[in-house]
Amino acid sequence: MTEIDYGRFHERLELARAAGTDARWELLRAFQEEWGYTPSGAAKAEGDGLDDVDEDDLARTDPSLPVPAALRTWWQLPYNSFADRPGLYWTNPEWPPTLRPDPTGYGASGALPAENPFTGPDEDLRVCVFMAEYQYCNEWGYPAARAHLADPPALVSVQDEQGKDTWLRQSHSLSEFFLHLAVNRLPAHFGWTVHTDGLEPEAMTRLHTHLRPLGLPPWRELSSEAEYFGGRDVIVQHDTGFGDWEIIAYGRTKGALLRLADVLGVDWSDEIEPPDEDDE
Numbered sequence: 001m002t003e004i005d006y007g008r009f010h011e012r013l014e015l016a017r018a019a020g021t022d023a024r025w026e027l028l029r030a031f032q033e034e035w036g037y038t039p040s041g042a043a044k045a046e047g048d049g050l051d052d053v054d055e056d057d058l059a060r061t062d063p064s065l066p067v068p069a070a071l072r073t074w075w076q077l078p079y080n081s082f083a084d085r086p087g088l089y090w091t092n093p094e095w096p097p098t099l100r101p102d103p104t105g106y107g108a109s110g111a112l113p114a115e116n117p118f119t120g121p122d123e124d125l126r127v128c129v130f131m132a133e134y135q136y137c138n139e140w141g142y143p144a145a146r147a148h149l150a151d152p153p154a155l156v157s158v159q160d161e162q163g164k165d166t167w168l169r170q171s172h173s174l175s176e177f178f179l180h181l182a183v184n185r186l187p188a189h190f191g192w193t194v195h196t197d198g199l200e201p202e203a204m205t206r207l208h209t210h211l212r213p214l215g216l217p218p219w220r221e222l223s224s225e226a227e228y229f230g231g232r233d234v235i236v237q238h239d240t241g242f243g244d245w246e247i248i249a250y251g252r253t254k255g256a257l258l259r260l261a262d263v264l265g266v267d268w269s270d271e272i273e274p275p276d277e278d279d280e
Contacts, residue, residue, distance in 0.1 A: 001252065001253065003232055003233050004034055004232075005230070005231065005232050005233075006214065006230025006231060006232075006233070006235050007211060007212040007230045007232070008212075008230075009214045010212065010213060010215030012027055013027065013176075013179075013216070014215065016176075017172065017176070021069075021070055021073075021150065021151045021173070021175045024173065024175035024179060025073070025074075025077060025175060028175070028179045029077075029079045031179065031182055031186075032079060032182055032186060034252070035186045035187055035191060035252065036186075036191075036252075036275070037079075037081050037085075037088075037186055037190060039079050039081070039084055040084050040085070056104070057096070057098075059103060060099060060103060060104050060106065061096050061097065061099060062126075062144070065097075065144055065147040066147050066148055067097060067147070068142065068147060068149060068150055068152055068174060069150040069151070070150055070151035070152075070173065070174040070175045071174055074175070074178055075095070081182065082181075088185055088186065088189050089181065090134045091131050091132060091133060091134060091181075092133075092134060092136070093130065093131050094129045094130050094131060094132065095130070097128035097129060097141065097142075098128070099127070099129075099144070100126060100128075100129055100139065100157075101126070107129060107136075107139065108136045108137075108157070109127065109129070109139045109157040109167070110165055111125040111126050112127060112167055113125075113166060117169075118143045118145075118146070118153070118155065118167070118169070119143050119145045120145075123143075124144040124145040125144075125145075126143075126144040126145075127141040127142070127143060127167060128141050128142055128143075128144050128147055129141035130142070130174075131181075133221055133222065137221075137222055138156055138158065138221050138222065139156070139157045140154055140157075140170060140177065141155055141157075141167075142154055142155060142174065143155070151173040151174050151175050152173065153169055153171065153173060153174075154169070154170045154171040154177035155167040155168065155169060155170055156168055156169075156170035156220045168220065169217065170217065170219075171217065176216075180217075180219060183214065183216065183219075184219050184221075184226065184237075187235055187250035188248075188250065189276045190275050190276075191235075191250035191251055191252060191275060192250070192252075192253065192254045192256070192257050192273065192274060192275060193248065193249070193251075193272070193273045194248070194249045194257055194268045194273070195244075195245045195248050195271070195273075196245065196246070196247045196248075196249075196268065196271070197245065197246055197247075198246040198247060199246075199247055199264065199266065200266075202265065203264040203265055206263060206264050206265060207236060207264055210231060210263050210264075211229035211230055211231040211234075211236060212229060212230060213228065214229065214230050214235070216228055218240070218241075222243065223241050223243065224239045224244075225239060225241035226238070226239050226243065231260060231263075232259065233251055233253060233256035234249060234250065234252070234257065234259075234260050235249075235250045236248070236249045236260075237250070249268075251272075254272055254274075257272050258272075
């Protein structure tokens with residue numbers, strides 16, 4: 001197995017951001033392959049187009065809004081790991097994208113507030129949701145006012161400090177969102193893993209000294225704010241929010257996690273969990 005330095009992932013990401021959507025799809029393909037995902041070749045069951053939408057679904061959409069090209073393309077990618085193996089992700093897709101506020105009352109989130117950084121004065125405040133956390137605690141969408149863009153930014157529904165529902169930027173683009181989603185999900189299935197409630201201050205200092213940020217914004221889901229750092233064959237998730245674990249370390253090999261432990265000055269040799277063996 002060729003070693004990959006995820007301390008340089010931010011460089012790959014910046015190149016893909018500058019090069020455009022196709023480059024981000026290629027980075028998604030490469031990342032999935034690096035962590036052991038192989039397309040099964042099975043036919044996709046969802047997302048093949050708008051033709052099979054029933055009346056209930058249509059009531060939750062605005063047919064006058066275009067569907068961004070990046071979203072259509074993602075569903076059709078031959079290496080779309082979500083369409084191929086949705087059990088890796090535990091999220092619910094919304095196809096075609098549904099409106100928030102939801103005219104039927106099903107969707108959990110509301111519109112953008114009147115003053116927000118994503119739309120201008122007098123623009124549409126609705127959000128088009130394309131995916132939701134399994135229990136709809138969080139939803140991901142893009143501004144309806146930006147539906148005409150080929151690859152608009154992705155937003156996430158959260159609660160602010162006052163407990164009010166609002167929307168924050170999750171990713172610079174839809175294509176980057178799906179890369180970000182894969183970073184959040186696939187190492188947890190295919191990698192060797194260590195969960196810990198936290199590290200001693202000295203170990204945290206070493207983590208930030210020897211590992212580098214992946215360059216992705218914090219992943220927001222279920223009250224967590226997960227920041228990612230990379231090193232030789234390892235990715236470390238540091239939750240600065242209120243998730244189940246403050247630190248989760250993923251290794252492409254068990255040896256990579258043992259090497260990281262030496263760098264951090266910790267011993268987690270008895271805590272390393274092997275990759276999942278199920279084939280969901």
